Amino acid sequence: MVVYTSWIHKKLYKMTDIFNATVLCDNCNTKTKKILIEKDGCRLRALRCPKCDKTYFHPEDKQKLDQFSKLKNKSYQVKLRMVGNSYTISIPREIISYQDDIQKKLNKMLFLALEEPEKLSIFFKKRRFFD
Numbered sequence: 580m581v582v583y584t585s586w587i588h589k590k591l592y593k594m595t596d597i598f599n600a601t602v603l604c605d606n607c608n609t610k611t612k613k614i615l616i617e618k619d620g621c622r623l624r625a626l627r628c629p630k631c632d633k634t635y636f637h638p639e640d641k642q643k644l645d646q647f648s649k650l651k652n653k654s655y656q657v658k659l660r661m662v663g664n665s666y667t668i669s670i671p672r673e674i675i676s677y678q679d680d681i682q683k684k685l686n687k688m689l690f691l692a693l694e695e696p697e698k699l700s701i702f703f704k705k706r707r708f709f710d
């Protein structure tokens with residue numbers, strides 16, 4: 580695909596616009612269709628050729644998935660500290676910085692749930708069971 584390399588250089592801002600434009604498959608010249616692909620719990624924007632099934636991932640989303648794959652299943656040891664009547668833990672910076680939108684919402688809420696007797700989960704987005 581011709582526009583792919585220019586996506587990488589223009590990154591973030593221009594990229595979305597180009598992704599919304601009509602893109603032809605470089606394999607068979609057929610008009611590609613916008614789709615969403617779920618991988619490892621990440622939603623990736625992609626273009627797929629209906630004729631030969633060739634898939635072009637949105638470079639920004641692909642990059643996020645690669646970053647996520649590096650962090651996935653990595654475990655950390657963090658200290659529990661008492662602050663007033665609550666306990667605090669430190670979340671390693673690399674976990675927060677892998678996703679821009681989480682960083683933007685950083686001073687907002689995180690959601691906790693004791694999912695199992697020995698498992699405390701932290702969610703960046705509100706889940707149904709918090710309603």
Ligand SMILES: [Zn+2]
Pocket residue numbers: 604605606607608609628629630631632633
């Ligand atoms: Zn094709």
